Amino acid sequence: MDVSTGMCSAWEEEAARAEVEGTDLVLSVGGDGTILRAARAVAPLSVPIVGVNLGKLGFLTELTADEVRDRLPALLNGEGWIDERSMLRAELPGRDTLHALNDIVIARGVNPRVIYVDIAIDGTALTTYKADGVIVASATGSTGYSLAAGGPILYPQARDMVLNPIAPHPTFDNSLVLPSASVVELKVRADRQAVLSVDGQVDLMLESGDTVKVSLSPHVTRLLRLNPPTIFYSTLVRRLVPR
Numbered sequence: 327m328d329v330s331t332g333m334c335s336a337w338e339e340e341a342a343r344a345e346v347e348g349t350d351l352v353l354s355v356g357g358d359g360t361i362l363r364a365a366r367a368v369a370p371l372s373v374p375i376v377g378v379n380l381g382k383l384g385f386l387t388e389l390t391a392d393e394v395r396d397r398l399p400a401l402l403n404g405e406g407w408i409d410e411r412s413m414l415r416a417e418l419p420g421r422d423t424l425h426a427l428n429d430i431v432i433a434r435g436v437n438p439r440v441i442y443v444d445i446a447i448d449g450t451a452l453t454t455y456k457a458d459g460v461i462v463a464s465a466t467g468s469t470g471y472s473l474a475a476g477g478p479i480l481y482p483q484a485r486d487m488v489l490n491p492i493a494p495h496p497t498f499d500n501s502l503v504l505p506s507a508s509v510v511e512l513k514v515r516a517d518r519q520a521v522l523s524v525d526g527q528v529d530l531m532l533e534s535g536d537t538v539k540v541s542l543s544p545h546v547t548r549l550l551r552l553n554p555p556t557i558f559y560s561t562l563v564r565r566l567v568p569r
Contacts, residue, residue, distance in 0.1 A: 336363035343367045350374075351402070351550065357381020361549075362525045365427040369413060369545035376401055376550045385469055385561065388551055397552060406552045411466045412485045412506070413543035416524065418536065424524045425543045428467035431523040432512050432538060433459030433492065435531070440495060442515035447489075447508055457494040459520075462487055462510055462540045466547075469562070471526065477501045482558055485542065506542050513537045 334345040336354065346352055346368050352375045354364040361377045368375065377387030378394055389397055400406065416430045417423050424430075434441045443460045445452040463472035465480035468488050473479060477490040478501060485506035491499055504510065513535070514520045520532040532538070 336360045336367065339363060339367040343371070346373055347371055351376065353378060353398075354387075355380060357384060358386045359527070361386045362427050362527060365411075365413070365547040366425055366525070369425060369427075369543070369547055372546075372548060374408060374548040374550040385565065386466070386549065388549065388553065400552060401550055406550050409483065409549040409551045409555070411482060411547040411549065412464050413545050413547055414462060414464050414467075414487070415541050415543040416522065417539040417541075418522070418530070419539075422530065424528065424530075425545055426467075426525045427464065427547050428470050428525045429461050429463040429472060430538070430540050431459055431461050431471065431492075431521075431526070432514060432532065433521050433523060434516065435519050435521045437516075437518045439517065441520050444511075444513040444515065445489070446511040446513075447504065449509075449511075453498040454515075455491045455494055456497050457491045459492040460512055461490045461492060462512075463490065464488075467525075469566075472501075478503060479562070483555070487540075487542070508541065510540045511537055512540065 332345050334342045352364055352368055352373050354361045354375050355378045364375055378389050379387035414426045414430050432443055440456050443455045461472045465482050465484040468480040472488050472490045475490050475492050477488050480486055487504045488501055489504055490501040514532050516534050522530045522532050
């Protein structure tokens with residue numbers, strides 16, 4: 327089999343997108359963070375990704391470094407299945423539109439004081455969180471920061487979203503699981519700048535009064551798998567329960 331290859335850094339998303347265009351497969355070598363960067367770079371192109379884990383958790387990766395030589399040929403020969411993961415879209419009117427595989431987070435910056443975030447869902451006011459921040463997570467992101475903040479775990483192929491406050495002060499402090507068609511509006515009220523974080527990797531500063539609209543992205547991340555879908559459960563227990 328003739329296979330032509332190229333190589334680029336996942337940290338340079340625009341360059342990676344240009345490199346990937348026209349290819350059939352992306353091999354992401356690193357950890358889950360590398361896959362998050364690769365996912366944002368290639369999502370508009372719908373190119374499948376195979377993750378090789380050099381990190382610690384490896385929720386998203388498919389192969390270990392020791393398995394690549396033996397198992398990668400099967401993937402190149404057309405074996406395996408496509409695991410489609412929902413992504414999120416964050417819109418800042420008049421500024422930016424960003425996409426995330428894990429989560430969109432609005433949080434206080436270096437200032438230790440809480441921020442206020444007014445929440446509306448599908449145009450209907452819900453509550454105002456007085457908190458360190460608010461997370462909107464995809465099903466994939468439900469095992470990340472949102473889980474650490476007390477949120478639920480969603481099945482990874484689910485198209486629902488999780489709305490989860492971070493360390494809320496006495497207020498409505500429950501997590502909500504929202505259907506795929508939902509649009510969440512988050513309006514910031516803070517004495518100082520807040521931060522919009524995309525997958526914990528891309529940060530934008532927000533001023534008091536800024537509104538961020540979060541919904542499902544039209545893009546999905548396509549992960550090429552050999553392991554069966556049910557491996558998620560054993561992986562979950564193995565990687566989250568201390569031994």
